[in-house]
Amino acid sequence: MAKGGYMGGIFGSSPVSPLQKHMSKVYACASELIPLFNAVINEEWDEVAKRQQLISGMEQEADVLKKELRLNMPNGLFMPVSRQDLLEVLLMQDRIANQAKDIAGTIVGRHMTLPEIIHEDYIRFVARCVAACKQARKAINELDELVETGFSGQEIQIVTDMITKLDDIESQTDNLQSAIRAKIFKIENELPPIEVMFLYKIIEGTGEIADKSQGVGSRLQLMLAR
DSSP states (O other): OOOSGGGSGGGOSOSHHHHHHHHHHHHHHHHTHHHHHHHHHTTOHHHHHHHHHHHHHHHHHHHHHHHHHHHHOOOOTTOSSOHHHHHHHHHHHHHHHHHHHHHHHHHHHHTOOOOGGGHHHHHHHHHHHHHHHHHHHHHHTTHHHHHHTTSOTHHHHHHHHHHHHHHHHHHHHHHHHHHHHHHHHHHGGGSOHHHHHHHHHHHHHHHHHHHHHHHHHHHHHHHHHO
């Protein structure tokens, strides 16, 4: 969490700590996709509904944190990080929670099942997408250290390495997504066309969790480059 000193005193209240708090809530929200998909595979519909409600509630909580942060973001000239950069990171984080809510809502709304042929792959895929979100949170949690060191020295390398790892995880999710799509393609003719359409939508939406998490890392990288 953000410490005193550079961001405190004449620099006003730190927007870094609320940004980290928001990202933690976003990660908690995305994490619920793992038990949700496990419940879908086991066709435990009460559990699916429960997880969907949890995701929806956390997305709303993240929304409240986002609005508070936007309203209370300092305008000071002495901010070591530009207001625009912080708002861009916040927007990227917000999209992850929205995506998790959309996935869960579609599954419950359509009472969706997953073909058995992709069960094992899908849990691995979801877990890696959530791992990307966790890695993004880890990088955001270094932001106060970056601010304290004035975006210089060893801390830059630490965060750069974290972002590189995030890119690697996102790349793994792309490969897993391709493998799942290939398996669906083989059995497309055996499934109702509307079901196939929504399956692809859910697969793409799940991959977006990793893509948007990588987006958080990319925004952070831009801040490092300035």
